[in-house]
Amino acid sequence: MAEVEETLKRIQSQKGVQGIIVVNSEGIPIKTTLDNSSTVQYAGLIHQLVLKARSTIRDIDPQNDLLFLRVRSKKNEIMIAPDKDYFLIVIQNPSA
């Protein structure tokens, strides 16, 4: 538990990080630093996006797998690191 906390704190301390969400493979958020409604929204939407992206990569080349996904928008950037069971979502505002 402490290790988890520590890791998340490390990420949180980076410049411009607005929020971190840890989501399980079903899309249910496990740990978050944002408020509940945003968390739920992000988790649900991004979960679908990740599944789609992963299936895209694997369709093109079955040996390949999705390693990292970055979604850059006007206001901020959403970075998603997927794994076998969970994925980590970090929202960063680079100019801030």
Add this chain to the structure above:
Amino acid sequence: MSPKKGKRSGSSKMKSKKSQSPTPQGKTGHPEDIFPLTLTSATQNLFGCQIDEDVTAQSPYKLLKKDDIMQDIKTRAAVSDFSPAKQIVLDYPEEEILLVFDSEFTFGQSFYLVLSPEAKNRILKLPETETPEVLENEVDTARKPKQWVSLGSEKEIEEESVKEREPLVFTFSRKRRFFGLPVSFSDNITPISQGFPSYEDNRRFIPAMLTDCGTQAVPKVQSSTAQTNWLGKRNNSTHYEPRDLSEEEKEVILQSDSMKEFLRGVTPRMLHALQQEEIFNLFTDDLKDLGADVEDDNEPDLSKGLELFKTFTDPSKGKKISSVNWHPSINGVIAVALKMQREEESDSEEDLSLTDPKFIAFYSFADLSKPQDLRKEQTPEVLYSAASEIESSHKAAVTDVQWLPPTFEVTRTGLPVENTSKLCVQVITCSPDCTIMFWDVRLPKQAGLSLFQRPDQNTPMTRYIVPKTFKHLDRTWKPLFKVSFQKMDGSGVYAPLKLSFEPYPGNAEAAGSWSAEDFLDYSQLRIPSAKELKTLEDVNTKIFIGTEEGEVVYTDWKLEKDEFGLVHCPKPLFSFSTHDFMVYAVQRSPFFKDIVLTVGTWNFAIWKEGVMEGPLHVSKFSVENCTAGCWSLTRPAVFFIGKDDGSMEVWDLLENTNGPSQVHPGIISGTIICIKPWIVSSKQHFLAVTNDHRVVRILEISKSLRTPTSNESSRMEEHFEWETKYVKEFDRRKKVWAKEKEEQELKKETKPAKPVLTPAEQEELDKKEYGEFLKLEESILKGLGLWPKPDHSDKKN
């Protein structure tokens, strides 16, 4: 008793029964059971059978008791009428004997007795059987033929019968060429019936498969309802909430090894990405950043600066233009204030003047040559609406007049308060007679008593229609209050030429429409007492003043109270003599509320409110006099300076702070008196330039000068910030140097004084020093290998 009775019954029998043979009776005789007799009236009285009283023709029967009759016989013996019938009566079996009145004397006597009871019965039964006998008679006689009831048969008869008819009329038409020719009618004998012999036709027997049969289908309509079970279920609304894990589950997951593994793997990647973001923005579009605020149309920008658009010249001689202003609502109309050529230089603006009649002409873009007067039809001459009282107004010419914005007004002590009427009601004027006056267009409260009707003075000016708007103020207008500012070093008062105050935005509604109806109410407005109005705390009551001697004074106009409770004018907060002569223009930047441009005679300066140390920027001294200046309306860093040789400079502070970015010589002949910019549309920005020889030139500002560069406003701000810092820094350093200098002075004084040397001793000293110097020189030169010196040999001594 009497034989007449027998006759009677016999005849009656004869009458009544046809079938029955009449009872044998003789004409003289009487039937055997009838005994006619006559009764005297006494007897009739006695027995109650008086003729026509008890017995009549209709009821001739009377039953008498046998005993009574016997009694009578006994009493009256032979006299009694019944004596002949004594024996009969005695023989009569029954008690009562029938006496019948015989009115017709059928048996010869008026009465008759019926001797036998059978006859009595017979007679008595007669009235019963008489009526059916009568009926039978009637039926026999009434058998007549029946009436004929029509059953339609007469019609058939009529049809079949042959009658004479009217002549037949037959209408027919023929061809035209046969008109008039005789007609020949003939009988057409057609056989009524023609028989067709039947023949066999098996082969062509066409069975009638179809027969045309008319039918009418009338639907039987029956409405009925049925209720069915709704078997298909459909979701009307769904209420859902996101899935969530319980706290314990979350804890479990977080503790699990897989989570740790995951984080261990993922974290470096994430950190890498985050750092990347921080370092470098991958997605900047350089080209886009370069060209911010790009307009849709890219017109080739032909002219670099100002282009002459129009020129207006007033044809009438002898007038000078004193000021110019654009019409706020009508595009393309400019108002020019002209004045008669007089010796005194007085520039006044519209509507308030003390000295000469001023003319205001309107120029519009439509008509270049002639000025049009939009307010009065005939003459372009406009008179003042109200003149202030001579005693209490300025002693010198009014050099600047400005309306206070309708958002706030000022009380007698200079406190800014809320303006309840949303109109411009107050005016500030300044004049080189060292006062600034605040005027209120409304009447003071006590004015109602002191005003008296003046007779209409027939001045030569009354030929023109003067608007009565400010008539209530005419000749009695006193200023609300006056301020004059003592110089900071106490050597007099400032003589302000121009001023600029900060416009207070106030409420948004106050800046709204200003309709003509409101305009008429000026005479009704009264100055409210200061207590009623709400003091506005955040109004900046400080003004920049440019004076006649070139000072720029920044001061507060609120009257202050000093320790004795007297109100007096406040001391100015700073004043700098940056300009050496008259200050021609003091203007706030339309973009930054605290940046002020002041134009003096040989230079101009930019000030920032709040920076007490000095101007942010002072320009170099220029050869020609700068006579006018104004900010650009669209570009925060650009302003225009007009010179007295008719040229104009365009300064762009971001481009070049040392000199003007553009110089346009010879824009106009003569001295530029006034520059006023105006925006007609987004493509047309104009600058109106007037000189003192009644020429107005309209210049069009080219695209490069009217579109701000990217981030110009923020860059300008930064620039000013930097300037401010510099100024402050410079100021600080000046102070430090001053302090250091002081310290040095002090040090010098405290050092022991050097012994005063006599001149001879001084010369000895000098010689010694010179000798030492020569030796030094020799040694150096020897070291350099330049000994002996060629030049110094004869100058050694």
